[in-house]
Each structure stands twice: as structure tokens, then as C-alpha cells.
Amino acid sequence: MAISRGEVLHVARLARLELSDAEVERFREQLSAILEAVGKVAELDLSGVEPTAHPLELSNVWAEDEPQPSLDAGEALASAPDREGHFFRVPPA
Amino acid sequence: MSWEPVIGLEIHVQLKTRTKLFCRCESGFGAAENARTCPVCLAHPGTLPVPNRLAVEMTIQLGLALGCEVAERAVFHRKNYFYPDLSKGYQISQYDEPLCSGGRFSVPGPAGDLEVGIVRAHLEEDAAKNVHVGGAEGRIGGATRTLVDFNRGGTPLVEIVTGPDLHSADEARRFLQLLRQTVVELGVSDAEMEKGTLRFDVNVSVRPRGSSELRTRTELKNMNSFAFAAKGIERELERQIAIYEGGGEVVQETLHFDPSRESAPPLRSKEEAQDYRYLPEPDLVPLAPPVELVERLRASLPELPAARIRRLAADVGLELAEGLVTSGRDALFDRVPGDRRMVANVLMNQLAGAGVDPTSVDPAELGKLIEARGRIPRSVFGEALASSGEPGFTAERYLGEAAISDASALDPVIERVLAANEAQAAAYRAGKEGLLGFFVGQVLRETGGKADARVVSERLRERLQA
Amino acid sequence: MTIDTLRLTAEEAAGLLERGELSAAELHAAYRAAIEERNGELNAYLTLVERVEGAGVPIALKDVISTRGVETTAGSKILAGYRPVFDSTVAARCRAAGFPLLGKTNMDEFAMGSSTENSAYGPTRNPWDTTRVPGGSSGGSAAAVSAGLAPWALGSDTGGSVKQPAALCGIVGLRPTYGTVSRYGIVAFASSLDQVGPMTKTVRDCALLYRAIAGRDPRDSTTVDLPEPVELPERDDLRGVRIGVPRELNEAEGIEPGVSAAVSRALDLARELGAEVAACELPRSVEYGLACYYLIAPSEASSNLARYDGVRFGLRAGGDGDARRMYEQTRREGFGDEPKRRIMLGTYALSAGYYEAYYGQAQKVRTLIRQEFAAALERFDVLVSPTSPTVAFPLGAKTANPLAMYLSDVLAIPPNMAGLPGLSIPCGLSEGLPVGLQLVGAQFAENVLFRVGHALERAVGFDVVPRRLA
Numbered sequence A: 001m002a003i004s005r006g007e008v009l010h011v012a013r014l015a016r017l018e019l020s021d022a023e024v025e026r027f028r029e030q031l032s033a034i035l036e037a038v039g040k041v042a043e044l045d046l047s048g049v050e051p052t053a054h055p056l057e058l059s060n061v062w063a064e065d066e067p068q069p070s071l072d073a074g075e076a077l078a079s080a081p082d083r084e085g086h087f088f089r090v091p092p093a
Numbered sequence B: 001m002s003w004e005p006v007i008g009l010e011i012h013v014q015l016k017t018r019t020k021l022f023c024r025c026e027s028g029f030g031a032a033e034n035a036r037t038c039p040v041c042l043a044h045p046g047t048l049p050v051p052n053r054l055a056v057e058m059t060i061q062l063g064l065a066l067g068c069e070v071a072e073r074a075v076f077h078r079k080n081y082f083y084p085d086l087s088k089g090y091q092i093s094q095y096d097e098p099l100c101s102g103g104r105f106s107v108p109g110p111a112g113d114l115e116v117g118i119v120r121a122h123l124e125e126d127a128a129k130n131v132h133v134g135g136a137e138g139r140i141g142g143a144t145r146t147l148v149d150f151n152r153g154g155t156p157l158v159e160i161v162t163g164p165d166l167h168s169a170d171e172a173r174r175f176l177q178l179l180r181q182t183v184v185e186l187g188v189s190d191a192e193m194e195k196g197t198l199r200f201d202v203n204v205s206v207r208p209r210g211s212s213e214l215r216t217r218t219e220l221k222n223m224n225s226f227a228f229a230a231k232g233i234e235r236e237l238e239r240q241i242a243i244y245e246g247g248g249e250v251v252q253e254t255l256h257f258d259p260s261r262e263s264a265p266p267l268r269s270k271e272e273a274q275d276y277r278y279l280p281e282p283d284l285v286p287l288a289p290p291v292e293l294v295e296r297l298r299a300s301l302p303e304l305p306a307a308r309i310r311r312l313a314a315d316v317g318l319e320l321a322e323g324l325v326t327s328g329r330d331a332l333f334d335r336v337p338g339d340r341r342m343v344a345n346v347l348m349n350q351l352a353g354a355g356v357d358p359t360s361v362d363p364a365e366l367g368k369l370i371e372a373r374g375r376i377p378r379s380v381f382g383e384a385l386a387s388s389g390e391p392g393f394t395a396e397r398y399l400g401e402a403a404i405s406d407a408s409a410l411d412p413v414i415e416r417v418l419a420a421n422e423a424q425a426a427a428y429r430a431g432k433e434g435l436l437g438f439f440v441g442q443v444l445r446e447t448g449g450k451a452d453a454r455v456v457s458e459r460l461r462e463r464l465q466a
Numbered sequence C: 001m002t003i004d005t006l007r008l009t010a011e012e013a014a015g016l017l018e019r020g021e022l023s024a025a026e027l028h029a030a031y032r033a034a035i036e037e038r039n040g041e042l043n044a045y046l047t048l049v050e051r052v053e054g055a056g057v058p059i060a061l062k063d064v065i066s067t068r069g070v071e072t073t074a075g076s077k078i079l080a081g082y083r084p085v086f087d088s089t090v091a092a093r094c095r096a097a098g099f100p101l102l103g104k105t106n107m108d109e110f111a112m113g114s115s116t117e118n119s120a121y122g123p124t125r126n127p128w129d130t131t132r133v134p135g136g137s138s139g140g141s142a143a144a145v146s147a148g149l150a151p152w153a154l155g156s157d158t159g160g161s162v163k164q165p166a167a168l169c170g171i172v173g174l175r176p177t178y179g180t181v182s183r184y185g186i187v188a189f190a191s192s193l194d195q196v197g198p199m200t201k202t203v204r205d206c207a208l209l210y211r212a213i214a215g216r217d218p219r220d221s222t223t224v225d226l227p228e229p230v231e232l233p234e235r236d237d238l239r240g241v242r243i244g245v246p247r248e249l250n251e252a253e254g255i256e257p258g259v260s261a262a263v264s265r266a267l268d269l270a271r272e273l274g275a276e277v278a279a280c281e282l283p284r285s286v287e288y289g290l291a292c293y294y295l296i297a298p299s300e301a302s303s304n305l306a307r308y309d310g311v312r313f314g315l316r317a318g319g320d321g322d323a324r325r326m327y328e329q330t331r332r333e334g335f336g337d338e339p340k341r342r343i344m345l346g347t348y349a350l351s352a353g354y355y356e357a358y359y360g361q362a363q364k365v366r367t368l369i370r371q372e373f374a375a376a377l378e379r380f381d382v383l384v385s386p387t388s389p390t391v392a393f394p395l396g397a398k399t400a401n402p403l404a405m406y407l408s409d410v411l412a413i414p415p416n417m418a419g420l421p422g423l424s425i426p427c428g429l430s431e432g433l434p435v436g437l438q439l440v441g442a443q444f445a446e447n448v449l450f451r452v453g454h455a456l457e458r459a460v461g462f463d464v465v466p467r468r469l470a
Ligand SMILES: [Mg+2]
Pocket: B012, B093, B124, B159
């Protein structure tokens, strides 16, 4: 299953990864080879088989609606690459 | 050709839980920026969501009120996209296995009940708040930077999606008002548009009347009031009809309604088609609401506003009934004695106009006041209504102020008014009888509103015919 | 008192502390001295901790485990300098147990790799042969324990990342039953597979450490309490134990003859100890396991790694354009090739039109794998195979070919897809390098694995000290 240059670029855009031309080509080759290998799963006829999203069959795991302390603002912003007052600052979105 | 509007709504209701959906930070307004955040809602590496049980129960309760089926198994999905207000790079929402689906919500209307299909009601988390700063107008387009406050990030929302079952702006408004009141009465949300705890998008298309096709729809985003929504819908309908009538085709797009400009310019075009890459949220396990829980929630549903509107409409007409119920005034209405229609009118018009909190009013005293409405001066009645919410209010105090109905007191005033308006008097005598109201108004003004309007008009008619 | 950190087990160390023959500070200092001496050539640690907090046996934690106030990078440049404001649950449990932290160990970036060469901070080297890899992604923890730089350590295992480096470094590694150890605070790679596990010199140490970290965590909805308490293995025999030898896991292409030979010898010993040993099949689990894994893990990873966007923590680059540009630059500079490859692979597998054929299909394959293992584990208490098809390979041997690297986990991955526990113990040498034996049990059958692993460990008599350091 070969993947095209355009598909590599599309996927990189969706994933917010900037790639150089050389990277696009290298990843195209590698991803094609990997997709070829993993595409093997398509060989199996699995109609009627339920998917496994999780190895354990649990349900209704939840918590009560009781507040716990939040971080103080200093901690919340401690790792921020950029801030303004108590806000996280980013280039215009 | 005659065109039929086809309208569907997507409503987001913020649930009134104490904590967020997937962490135990307090939700709600009023804290300093980012003061209600923790490693989970800031998406620090390795943190995991734990669902809020009350939010699940509220969603089920709301779903039941909308006539939905509650799923035996519901699953959270990740909806992947990048934006600074989305800390994890995905929103935890529900996709193909929502908590509630397949509902039907009836809105009493002038031509019978309006049946609106509820495609789904699911639980999801809200995004944080972006503030776009700098640039000419501080608008998205010209901003120099974006500031992010994650306090709202992760607050529980119920997203309600209707079928394309609404066929006018007015139907959309009536549906939304009733839905809002329902949500408020269930106690699951404050549903205040000004605070953003109720938000909705509108999908609009048109089709030739009589056809059942669904044509390309546009999405109106960021509606911030029912009135603006109605306006926006009207304008979009006109736009689409004009396009079709001009031989064109409507393009599927998202429009951002700007009430100040009364226009709906398209949002910035997306650089690529949106592809959310939904996947079942591997950090969470499925919800399987136990039957006993669902039945307990069903049994706890109060009488819903739609039923009360139907009940009241028989007495006071649909419009007043709808107004009373969707404003929450019907609780007072039920307890105020007197002529039903008169009471309804006073509650919906004068009392509302005077800004009196209906919950602070003594219904018996208000009933006495309304009963005496014809016998006391209008200004006194107004004054009494305005103070009817005050503690210790009694109607008695105002009932003494009888209207001036004594001819000997009124005649001099009437003479003065007629003398001052000879031309109008002549016109009346020449057949322009509609001017009577003008003279009544002048006399009432001269007496500071204390004249009995009925007596005044009788006397005026006699004098003018003389 | 001189402490031979190369030989001292955690259990022995605990005994010394208990009897007051040694203080926690002295013990910590002994490991610090060993680190001083040998970490330079091995690069097992990324961060060292000076302060001795706790009166127990010190521990090294893989750098994927969030530690309050102590830099946690997951081997990535994008988290350089990031100091969590909270403890992961396993770190908190280690703290509560009184294990002072020695430091954070090197790893493949975001636990993506099988050689620890994908670390943004340089590769870790194998203590048995420093021209070779220690395995990965928990290579730093494996090397640290093997070289006496920590008495025990925690790693994380998504597709073999505890078991395989344990095998390649000649130590014991447990990948626990999915859901028994909290993932809260573990930098996520693939949520439905990630599991933290102990890396130790002995099976008893492994059981002791597992006991300290396992059990339901209210912060992780996918955890459960252990159905039975962890037992420290005592018995030396294997009477009554039924051992299955899945043909496909033992005859897979690429298994080195020396590896097969060591595994056969271990099976002979098992028979001598009284176990019943018989062949069995796992036809589709092995044939499709790797493909299934390389769809599910990258898909989840593509979503889990979306949070590294330069907004709230970690690296930011390209701050002079718009937010989108900042994202693209930050992620370009912050991620190495392997995360980029997997993010793109996963994004592709989840994108419109491909979901059913890839992610959806892989989830169904996962059901088949569960069913196959469940059937085999009805007949057998334990399934046995090599942990890795090869012994430690030379640095750089597979870095140019991602697929070849992925095959290093072909035997470790299938049971992981089914959420099953797997224990790797050293079972001998091949070409002078350790060979790992993989023992797989039913869900929550860790006690069975400890019993079998302990008895075999005694019988094999493997010397855990790397020859060149002995
Ligand atoms: Mg939504």
C-alpha cells in the first residue's frame, strides 16, 4: 500500500507537522513500507467480530461531583512558554 | 415559486454541576483566569479524565425530558483538532454511541403541536476561552495575540441536535424558548444566553413548498439571543431564496452572524476540509446506565412546561400561556385569584414592565389589586404594581385612592381641554370621532391620571355632541 | 560496609535497612557512586536526584513517569526542562512506600522504539557490551539495574518496552495485566496498551515492587483492584504447572538459534522441576499481532501527542507567525523522527475513509487475539517463548529501517494486545549476551508468573552481573 506525496503532506498538515521536501520523500517511503506491512490486517474477514477497544470489560467508572483544590495560578502557569498576566499567551489564532 | 424554510438546531447547554466533566476543578464563573485549572484540564502529560457522575445523570434526565431513548451502552470519543482553547488537542465528546437519542419534543403552537425530532443529546466537554487581543478592532482577523483562560475548559455540556423539523424563524424561537425553560426547570442548567450557558447554531436551508428534499444548508454560528437568531434566520432565508431565484446554487458554509451589522459574513475558510479522526476514548470505559438509575431519573421528572402551556392556553390563549410558562411566571399566575385573562395580561405586561420579581409577590394581595384595577386611577395602579414585590405590600393602601369620577370635579377640566383644542373639537363634530381618545388622554394628563377614564369619555361625548 | 551494587538485590537491601546495618542515605550514596562511575559510558540516567527522600530502597524511574518538581522529558526535546507540578500515581506510591528516587532513566522518545536510540538525549548502551543497544524503550531502566546503578527500577511497556530491554540486559521485567497499575501521570503513548512495570534483578524483587505499585487508582478509570494479593514466590518446584509452548511464538522467522537453544534448555529444566510442557498454537495472534499493534498504537499516539503544542508547557518554536505556524514549528523542532512517523501513521489510519480498514479492523483483530490467548490459557497456566528473537544488537544496526526495528517486538506484542501479563527472565547466554524467556499468563495471573519465574530463575542460575563488570 503505497502512500503518495500529497497524502503525506495532507497527514502532516492534519497533525501540525512541518516537513522539508527531503523529509516528505523519506517519510513517504517509510510509511509506504509500514502500511504495506500493517495492511495485512485487511486479509482477514472479520464481519461479525466485535472490536476490542479495551482489554478489560469495565463500565460506569466515574467520580462524585465534589470539588478538589485546583492548582494555584503560579503552578498553572509555571511551565507556560509565554504568558500575559494570568493568561497563557499564543500567537494570534 | 413558494419556498419552505427548513431549519435544524444544535444546542449546547452547560450543565450546572459543581465540578468539570473530567476533573474536579470547580466550574462556573467568577474566578481569576486559569485559577480553576489542574493538570487534567491543562492536559499535562499523563493526566487522565474521570467522568462526573452527576453530569451523566443530568444528561440522562434531560434526554428523558426530550423523549429520548437512553442508550444501554454509551461511549466517549475523541474529536481531534488543534486550537489553543483545546488543551488536549482533542475534545472528549460522543460520536456514534451517544447517551440519548431518538427523541421527540412537542411545542404547543397555534396550529397544533409542533413536533420536533431530537436526533441526539450527548455529553461532552466545553473548550476554554480565547481572548483575541490587539489589532484594529480586537477581532479575530486583526489580533496580534491570543490569550487563553482554561477555567471554562472541560465544563460539561449537553449537545442537543434536532431534526430539520422547524419551518420558520418563529417556530425556531418558540422551540428554543420552551427548551430553555425545560432545561431550567429540570435544574440541570441556568441556560442563560448572556452568560453562554446556552448556545446554539442554526442550520438553514429552503426547498420548494410541497417538496420533501433537503437542499444544501448553511450553518449560522454564535447566536447570542433568540431575537438575533430569528433575525439571522430570516435574513439567511431571504438570501438563499434570492440565490435560487437568480438561478444560482447555495454553497455549504458556516456563517458568523454579526447582529451589529445585521449581516452574516462567512467565517474564514478552512485551509483543509475538517477531518476529526474520531476514535473511542481509550482512557475511559463505556457508560452503561443501569435500568434502575434511568427509571429513578424518569420518575423524578417534574411536570414539563409544554404540558403547562397546553393547560393554560385553554384559559388565557396560547400566546399568553406560552409567555407565562417560558418566563417562569406561571407559578405566580396559578396563585393569583381573579379573571384569568386579566391576571395573565397584568403579569405578562405591566408587572414584567415594572421589573418586579414574581417570586417576591404576595398572590392574594396582587389579586385584590388586579380586581380593583377599573376602580382606581391608572397611575395609582401602576404605582401599586411597582411596589407589589416589596415586603409587607398590601393592596388596601392603594384601594382608597378612588378615581375622580365626580362630574363636578371633571367638568372644569373638560371645558379647559376643549377650549384649548378648538380645531380638534370642530373636526370631531365634523365626524372625526376617533379624536375622542385624544381628548380623554388630555383630560387624564391634566388630572395626573386620577380621572376615571370611563366617566371622562362619557362626559366628553355628551359635551362634544352638544 | 562495602556495598556491591552489581549484586545486591532490593530484597537484600531492604533487609540491611531493616536490620539497621545500613541507612537509606548510605544506600543511596552507594548507588550514586556507581552512577558516578558507570553512567558516563552507559547514559542510563537523564536526571539524577540528590535529596534522599524516604527510608527505603532507592529506585530509578523511567523518564515517562511524572515526578513532582523533577524534570520529566519522556526522552523528548519537546519536554526539555518540563517539571511536573504533580506526581504520577506510581511515583506517589513509591514515595509512600519510602523508596528514595535515584533519578530518571533514559528511554526512546515517548517510549517509541526498541533500542533506546530514539532518545533526544543520546542512546543508552548495554552494560554487557557497550557497542550494543540495551533494548527499549525502557533501556535506561534496564541498563541501570543491570549495571548496578539502581537496585530496581520502573519501566513502561506498550509493545514490549519492559520485557524486551529486560531480556537484552539480562534482568527480570514484568509487564503487568493491563489495568492493574495506574497510568495517571505516565506520559501517554498508546492508552489502551501502556502499562508500567518493575525491572529488577530477581523475580522476588519484581513481586515486591509490583505489590507496591498495583491496585485501583481513582484517577485512572481503567484500573481495577487485584483480585488476590501479590504473593512472594517461595517454591522451587513446578509440580502441577502446565506450560504451553506456542509454536508460532517459538518458531517465528528471525529467532536466533542461540536464543532458541537457551529457551529449550529452560523448558528442559521446567520439566525436571515437575511442569507439564506441551506445544500449542496461536496462529493469528503472531501472524497479525504486529500489524494490529502498529495500527492501534500509532493511532492512539497521534491523538495523545496532540497536546504538545507549545501553549501550556514544553518547547515553543516559531512564535512570530500565527498560532498554526507556531504549532507546526514547535512540533517540527520538538519531535524526533520516530514520533513523527507514528503520528503520521496514526493520523492516516484514523482519517476519513481509512478508519474502518485500519483502526476498526485492527480492533477486531484484537478480539481474535484475545480469544486465541484465552483458549490457550484454558489449557495452560503459562505460555513460554523467547522474549526477543535476538540478543542485544549493535547500535545503529536497525535505525535506518523502522520495520526491522519493529520486528524486535514481534514476540512481545501479541500478549500485550490481549492485555495479558508477561514476565521476562534471563534464561542463559547466546554469544555471551543474555537471552530472555517470556512467560505469559492469564489476566491477573501475576502470582502464577512469579511462581514459575522464581523456580526457573533458581534452576537456571543465571548470573545477572554483566561479564565485563564482574
Ligand atoms: Mg458539540
